Amino acid sequence: NAGVTQTPKFQVLKTGQSMTLQCAQDMNHNSMYWYRQDPGMGLRLIYYSASEGTTDKGEVPNGYNVSRLNKREFSLRLESAAPSQTSVYFCASLGQVNSPLHFGNGTRLTVT
Amino acid sequence: GDSVTQMEGPVTLSEEAFLTINCTYTATGYPSLFWYVQYPGEGLQLLLKATKADDKGSNKGFEATYRKETTSFHLEKGSVQVSDSAVYFCALRGAGSYQLTFGKGTKLSVIP
Numbered sequence: 001n002a003g004v005t006q007t008p009k010f011q012v013l014k015t016g017q018s019m020t021l022q023c024a025q026d027m028n029h030n031s032m033y034w035y036r037q038d039p040g041m042g043l044r045l046i047y048y049s050a051s052e053g054t055t056d057k058g059e060v061p062n063g064y065n066v067s068r069l070n071k072r073e074f075s076l077r078l079e080s081a082a083p084s085q086t087s088v089y090f091c092a093s094l095g096q097v098n099s100p101l102h103f104g105n106g107t108r109l110t111v112t
Numbered sequence: 113g114d115s116v117t118q119m120e121g122p123v124t125l126s127e128e129a130f131l132t133i134n135c136t137y138t139a140t141g142y143p144s145l146f147w148y149v150q151y152p153g154e155g156l157q158l159l160l161k162a163t164k165a166d167d168k169g170s171n172k173g174f175e176a177t178y179r180k181e182t183t184s185f186h187l188e189k190g191s192v193q194v195s196d197s198a199v200y201f202c203a204l205r206g207a208g209s210y211q212l213t214f215g216k217g218t219k220l221s222v223i224p
Contacts, residue, residue, distance in 0.1 A: 004155070031210050042201065042216035043156075050210045058211065090155055094210070098144060098163060101212055103155030 002026055006091050006104035013081045013111045021076040021107050023091030031094040032074035033058075033101065034066060036087040043090065049074055081111045114139045118202045118215035125192055125222050133187040133218050135176075135202035143204040145169075145178055145185040146212070150199045159187075159200070192222045 007022045025032065033048040035058075045058030049068040063085060065077045078085060088108050092101040119134040137143065144163045148156040160169030165180035174189045185202060202215040 033212075035214075040216060043214040045211060045213075048210060092155075097205075097208065097210065100146060100158035100161060101148075101156075103157070105153070105155045 004091055004093055004102050004104035006089075006107050008107060009105070010108050011110070013078075013109065015082060015111060017081050018077070018079050019081065020078075021089055021091075021109075022073070023075065023104060024073045025091075025093040025102070026072065027093060027095065027102065028071070029093035029095045029102070030071070032068065033092040033094070034064075034074070034076045035090045035092065036060065037090060037106070038087050046076065046089075081109075083111045085109065086111045114143065114204060114206055114211075114213045116202050116204055116213055116215035118200075118218055120216075121199075121218040121220070123218060123220050125220070127194055127222055127224050128191045129222075131187070131189040131192045131196075131220070133200055133202075133220070135185045135187065135215060137183050137185065137202075137204050139183075139204055139206055141207045142180075143206050145176070146203040146205070147174070147176055147185070147187050148201040148203060148214075150201065150217070152198075156201060192220070194222045194224055196220060197222045 004025045030051045034046040035043040047066040049055045052071045091104045115138045146161045147159040149159045150156045160171040162169040162178035168177045199217045
């Protein structure tokens with residue numbers, strides 16, 4: 001059982017380039033999330049999808065877009081990367097509301 | 113809005129020492145409370161949880177009690193091991209909410 005799978009694991013972009021971070025879960029979970037983790041800031045929610053077909057902004061959505069492609073997949077897109085988006089990005093999924101989040105192993109993104 | 117405050121790190125302890133990591137929260141109603149652990153290079157994993165006042169979550173020798181009167185959920189372990197070295201995050205989810213709010217994390221290093 002793979003759980004939550006994120007690709008790629010590492011990425012280096014130049015300012016202004018675009019890219020899509022991929023996330024897939026095989027637990028038949030309804031809800032999926034994108035967080036970013038920065039030193040001293042903990043985890044901050046970028047976007048989430050409570051169920052297939054819906055997406056909502058979190059705490060720090062500016063500069064990002066998301067797509068809930070189907071129940072399994074939730075992608076995060078950076079249209080024009082900026083150095084401030086250098087971070088570690090985590091995808092997570094949730095089955096029922098009172099159950100815990102399941103996290104992927106993260107994507108380390110550097111924007112130069 | 114909801115918020116979580118946990119003690120600043122890093123924390124360095126000798127093996128077999130007693131561990132406390134403080135966590136307090138602000139939320140309306142009756143949130144669910146969680147402790148997550150992140151080992152180097154990995155995503156977060158659930159350590160323990162409590163869903164109502166006076167509940168005690170426990171796992172792998174760690175414990176935390178949901179104290180509504182002091183809005184706290186402090187993490188404790190009686191005797192830490194080198195393998196407990198990790199970053200620990202306190203988190204809450206508001207009643208009926210799909211969003212999880214995290215503290216900034218506390219890095220624990222246990223030395224032999």
